[in-house]
Amino acid sequence: MTYFNARDIAAIAICAALWGVLNSIFAPLFFSIFQVPFFCDMVGFSVLIVAAWWIRKFGAIAIIGMIATIINFILVPNPYHFLGFTVAAIFFDFTITISGFNRVFTRKTYTIVSMMPISILSATLAGYIIGTLFMGGATLAAMGGAFGWAGLHAVGGVIGGAIGASLAIGLDARRIIASNGGYIKKSIQVRS
Numbered sequence: 586m587t588y589f590n591a592r593d594i595a596a597i598a599i600c601a602a603l604w605g606v607l608n609s610i611f612a613p614l615f616f617s618i619f620q621v622p623f624f625c626d627m628v629g630f631s632v633l634i635v636a637a638w639w640i641r642k643f644g645a646i647a648i649i650g651m652i653a654t655i656i657n658f659i660l661v662p663n664p665y666h667f668l669g670f671t672v673a674a675i676f677f678d679f680t681i682t683i684s685g686f687n688r689v690f691t692r693k694t695y696t697i698v699s700m701m702p703i704s705i706l707s708a709t710l711a712g713y714i715i716g717t718l719f720m721g722g723a724t725l726a727a728m729g730g731a732f733g734w735a736g737l738h739a740v741g742g743v744i745g746g747a748i749g750a751s752l753a754i755g756l757d758a759r760r761i762i763a764s765n766g767g768y769i770k771k772s773i774q775v776r777s
Contacts, residue, residue, distance in 0.1 A: 593642060
C-alpha cells in the first residue's frame with residue numbers, strides 16, 4: 586500500500602493550487618495597496634492548517650509548500666521571496682508531526698493552542714528568511730530590518746492561524762471528520 590492514497594494526493598493538489606494561485610494573484614495587489622505582507626501568511630497558513638487537519642500525514646505540508654512555490658515561480662515575476670514560505674512549510678510539517686496530528690485536532694482548545702504558535706513561528710521564519718535574503722536595503726530598513734519584516738509576517742501568521750484553526754474547528758463542528766487522508770460526513774439520522 587502506498588503512503589499517500591488518491592484522496593491525499595487530491596487534497597495536496599487542491600491546497601497547493603489554492604495557496605499558490607491566491608498568493609500569486611492577490612498578495613502583490615495587497616502589498617502594493619497596504620505595504621504589509623500579511624496576505625501571503627494569511628492565505629498560506631490557513632491553507633496549511635486545513636491541509637494538516639484533512640490529510641494528517643508527514644510530508645504532505647512540505648509537498649504543498651513546494652508545489653505552491655512552483656506555481657509562484659510560474660505565475661509571478663521575481664518570485665524568489667516565496668522560497669521563505671517553502672522553508673516555513675517544511676518547518677510547519679516537522680513541527681505539527683512532532684506535536685501529533687491526531688492529538689492537535691482532538692479538541693477545540695488543542696487546535697487553537699497548538700496551531701497558533703506553529704503558524705506564528707512558521708510565518709516569522711518565512712519573514713526572517715525573506716528579509717535577510719530577498720529584500721532590498723531601503724525597503725527593508727523602512728520596515729525595521731530583517732527582524733521587523735519577520736514581525737510583520739508574524740502578524741500575518743496570527744491572522745492565518747486564527748482563520749485556519751477556525752476552519753478546522755468549524756469542519757469538526759459540522760461533523761466532517763478527517764479519516765485516513767480523506768473526510769467523510771457523518772450521517773445524521775432523523776427519527777419520525
